Amino acid sequence: MAAAIETKQLTKSYKARQAGTINVVDHLDLHVEEGEIFGFLGPNGAGKTTTIKMLLGIIYPTSGEGYVLGKEIGDMDVHRLISYLPERPYYYEHMTGLELLKFYGSLFGITDKEKFVQLLEKVNLHRDMTKPISNYSKGMQQRVGLAQSLLNDPKLLFLDEPTGGLDPIAHREIRDLILSFRDEGRTVFISSHELSEVELICDRVAIINRGVIAAQGKLTELLKGGRIEITAEDVPASLLSDFNIVDANIRTLPSGLLLDMPEENDPNSVIDAIRAHKGRVISVVPRRKRLEDLFVETVSTPGVKS
Amino acid sequence: MRPILSIAATTVGEAIRRRVLLVILLIGVLFIVVAPGLGILSARSETTVLRAFMLGVIQGVSMIIAVILTVYMIPNEIERRTIYTILSKPVQRWQFLVGKYLGAVLSLLLMMSMMSAVMGVMFFLQQQSKNPGEIADLLKGPAMYFIQMCLLAAVGIFFSTFLPPLVNFFLSIGVFLVGTFFNPLFQTLQENKNTAPMVKLIAQGVNTFLPNFANYNVQNPIINPTQQIQNEGRYFLGVTVYGVVYISILLIIGILIFDRREV
Ligand SMILES: Nc1ncnc2c1ncn2[C@@H]1O[C@H](COP(=O)(O)OP(=O)(O)OP(=O)(O)O)[C@@H](O)[C@H]1O
Numbered sequence: 001m002a003a004a005i006e007t008k009q010l011t012k013s014y015k016a017r018q019a020g021t022i023n024v025v026d027h028l029d030l031h032v033e034e035g036e037i038f039g040f041l042g043p044n045g046a047g048k049t050t051t052i053k054m055l056l057g058i059i060y061p062t063s064g065e066g067y068v069l070g071k072e073i074g075d076m077d078v079h080r081l082i083s084y085l086p087e088r089p090y091y092y093e094h095m096t097g098l099e100l101l102k103f104y105g106s107l108f109g110i111t112d113k114e115k116f117v118q119l120l121e122k123v124n125l126h127r128d129m130t131k132p133i134s135n136y137s138k139g140m141q142q143r144v145g146l147a148q149s150l151l152n153d154p155k156l157l158f159l160d161e162p163t164g165g166l167d168p169i170a171h172r173e174i175r176d177l178i179l180s181f182r183d184e185g186r187t188v189f190i191s192s193h194e195l196s197e198v199e200l201i202c203d204r205v206a207i208i209n210r211g212v213i214a215a216q217g218k219l220t221e222l223l224k225g226g227r228i229e230i231t232a233e234d235v236p237a238s239l240l241s242d243f244n245i246v247d248a249n250i251r252t253l254p255s256g257l258l259l260d261m262p263e264e265n266d267p268n269s270v271i272d273a274i275r276a277h278k279g280r281v282i283s284v285v286p287r288r289k290r291l292e293d294l295f296v297e298t299v300s301t302p303g304v305k306s
Numbered sequence: 307m308r309p310i311l312s313i314a315a316t317t318v319g320e321a322i323r324r325r326v327l328l329v330i331l332l333i334g335v336l337f338i339v340v341a342p343g344l345g346i347l348s349a350r351s352e353t354t355v356l357r358a359f360m361l362g363v364i365q366g367v368s369m370i371i372a373v374i375l376t377v378y379m380i381p382n383e384i385e386r387r388t389i390y391t392i393l394s395k396p397v398q399r400w401q402f403l404v405g406k407y408l409g410a411v412l413s414l415l416l417m418m419s420m421m422s423a424v425m426g427v428m429f430f431l432q433q434q435s436k437n438p439g440e441i442a443d444l445l446k447g448p449a450m451y452f453i454q455m456c457l458l459a460a461v462g463i464f465f466s467t468f469l470p471p472l473v474n475f476f477l478s479i480g481v482f483l484v485g486t487f488f489n490p491l492f493q494t495l496q497e498n499k500n501t502a503p504m505v506k507l508i509a510q511g512v513n514t515f516l517p518n519f520a521n522y523n524v525q526n527p528i529i530n531p532t533q534q535i536q537n538e539g540r541y542f543l544g545v546t547v548y549g550v551v552y553i554s555i556l557l558i559i560g561i562l563i564f565d566r567r568e569v
């Protein structure tokens with residue numbers, strides 16, 4: 001599959017207060033496939049928005065290269081095929097939802113009112129489309145923003161913290177919309193620190209910290225290395241020494257034996273052995289690695305940055 | 307062209323909802339309405355003072371509106387992040403800037419037309435149709451001011467591509483005042499035989515460089531009591547061309563700055 005976004009050593013530096021410059025985005029190598037939902041994760045100030053702005057040509061890289069849909073960044077033709085929902089967006093408040101779509105539509109030369117109404121229906125705002133945006137709730141503003149971002153039927157969407165500051169119901173609505181974008185064959189690039197959100201919908205992620213990529217890849221692969229906890233009773237002591245599992249913790253609890261082992265070390269054979277020796281398996285609990293663990297792990301690792 | 311017009315229309319939509327501008331406009335209209343009733347202004351059988359007063363109000367109010375309208379134009383778009391969504395669409399930066407400028411010009415046209423219409427009506431009522439041709443003559447003043455304000459708006463937008471609003475506010479007004487009063491001073495300097503050549507040269511430089519706002523003040527009978535324009539149509543055309551050229555240069559430099567700028 002072709003790359004929707006590709007950056008090579010993309011760097012943005014600003015003059016620091018005291019001395020010299022700091023790399024807010026530091027030699028970034030990103031790779032986003034067409035048709036996937038890509039999560040761009042990082043703590044506050046990591047450089048997520050800065051990266052997106054560079055990819056959109058709103059600010060200029062200090063060095064490095066970037067390609068969006070195969071074209072070098074800054075290429076105006078690409079702007080017909082992409083769209084952008086800024087973080088905490090603000091719209092001209094005197095407009096109604098419908099007027100807003102008319103305005104942004106006109107920037108593409110789109111004047112089809114039916115299309116505007118359709119989009120507003122898609123984001124469930126058609127009943128409020130003649131109300132001024134200043135009267136919209138945050139969730140409604142975010143939804144009108146998504147409607148706006150679909151005007152040109154984009155192949156690639158940049159969504160900067162699309163669920164920031166929204167309640168759980170609004171979260172869910174936005175999440176469902178984003179999933180529908182993928183079903184329609186669009187590529188979605190989401191910047192976020194709402195990990196639970198990203199975990200549910202993203203195919204691949206990159207974790208960025210202080211401008212540097214700390215991890216990038218398929219979510220399923222990054223989250224490998226989960227553990228399994230097996231609780232069992234009546235396990236003969238002789239068996240314990242036979243297990244010989246790498247990186248396992250065995251503890252004796254009042255309720256029995258607790259065996260905590262890496263997922264990839266074949267827990268099935270352990271369970272079989274226990275049962276073969278007349279032991280009783282009480283529970284098998286997978287302790288999946290969560291995105292949050294990975295995030296905290298990568299972000300708090302010191303010395304990533306030189 | 308379409309994006310430019312949409313951006314201009316949106317800018318007008320915003321401008322006519324800005325409370326500050328509306329209040330200033332209202333004050334201007336109010337002054338024009340009460341002017342004929344003020345004893346000092348209508349005491350003389352001559353209408354000179356009344357004319358000058360009304361024109362002065364229109365000019366002053368338009369100047370403040372032009373400056374307030376333009377100094378916030380780019381900084382506000384950036385601060386409110388409305389510019390990001392626009393620039394992520396197939397809109398070039400020059401189109402954005404020209405659209406914004408056009409919006410400012412249209413807003414000025416709207417607001418100045420309103421004040422001029424009120425002035426025309428008040429003048430007509432006061433004169434009791436003694437000479438309707440005089441009203442048409444009177445309206446030439448605001449027409450000139452309109453071009454003057456278009457020039458001022460270009461100065462404001464030009465500075466707003468790289469300066470914060472407050473600095474720009476004083477700078478634009480400063481440029482307007484200097485550009486209004488320097489030219490007459492320059493004329494005197496040139497005519498005076500005692501002026502040192504060096505001073506003349508510097509004055510010449512400043513005069514060419516500064517926008518000449520004085521060009522557009524000829525209709526005010528108090529400011530220019532003696533000035534006689536031989537060929538009015540030609541004069542008007544001349545200063546209009548001057549304005550358009552100057553505005554174009556300002557916008558082009560503004561675009562070059564804005565293109566390189568981080569937003
Ligand atoms: N124009 C600028 N001049 C100097 N520093 C800047 C500028 N713009 C951004 N920065 C710095 O760059 C860093 C990254 O900012 P950025 O907005 O990209 O972070 P982010 O990952 O989007 O964070 P958040 O989650 O808070 O949105 C921050 O430390 C910020 O202070």
Ligand SMILES: [Mg+2]
Pocket residue numbers: 048049050087160
């Ligand atoms: Mg951000």
